[in-house]
Amino acid sequence: TPIVKATKGTQVTSFFTLPEYEQWLRQSDRRTWKIKYYKGLGTSTSKEAQEYFSKLETHRISFIWTDESVDAIELAFSKKRADDRKKWLSELDPDTHVSHASSSLSYSDFVNKELILFSNYDNIRSIPSAIDGFKPGQRKIIFACFKRKLKQEIKVAQLAGYVAEHSAYHHGEQSLASTIVGLAQNFVGSNNINLLLPIGQFGTRNMGGKDVA
Structure with missing residues (x-):
């Protein structure tokens, strides 16, 4: 699709x-x-x-087993090859992609042209920026708060909907709601300087924040 x-x-x-x-x-x-x-x-x-x-x-694309398939799969998934994976990702060409006009694809090409894109986007979403300390989802939430000139109390679901509408957020709103909650948590052990005010039940130290209402 x-x-x-x-x-x-x-x-x-x-x-x-x-x-x-x-x-x-x-x-x-x-x-x-x-x-x-x-x-x-x-x-x-x-x-x-x-x-x-x-x-x-x-x-439908048929996968083809070639001589390079074992090495490619180990590179992508083996715990012993974490350093190789870092080098692999650092050499990513941003324009690389699989041609979906083809009816067949080798496992090696899948790993090096398709899976590498997923791994790279996963890192972008998961690792905070060295510049502002934000992940993309957090940055979009703060952007939306400034855009809305947010000063009054607002429900998490309402803010999630506003962020999704105004910040080109293309993932699930449930994930967005969890990120909003995380930006508001300030209990001991949350390892967080809350940028949003936790007006309501945003989790406690006892449950590590998982008891959010």
Whole structure:
């Protein structure tokens, strides 16, 4: 299934990798297109799901075992090769991606052209920036608070919805709500300087914050 769809009138362009979409963005006028991000089949309409499954052969890619497959899989998953993985990720070409026009793919190409993108985005989402100490999700929440000129009390769900609408947040709102809660926790042991005020029950030291209301 596509990650992004761009629509203009009856013209629809599907992108199966973010590098493909970013390349297209650099060459197109973004303002004239309607962009929709997809996160699994749950984001697709019934009509779109029927389209995918009616053209199953087009969307199916066969994996091929080659001489490099064992090394590629070990590089991606072996605990003993953590240092190799760091080097592997540091050498990532941002424009690398798998061609979804092909009907077959080697395990080596999958690891080096597809899985590496997931690993890189996972690091970006999980490791705080050296500049401001924020992860992207936290930064978007603070941006939305400033944009809304937030001074009054607001429900977590309301703020999560506002952030998702105004900050190009493309992941689940449940994850966003957890990040908002984390920015407000200030109990001993939370290892956190709270940037949001915890007006309500935002968890306690006893449960490590998991008893949030």
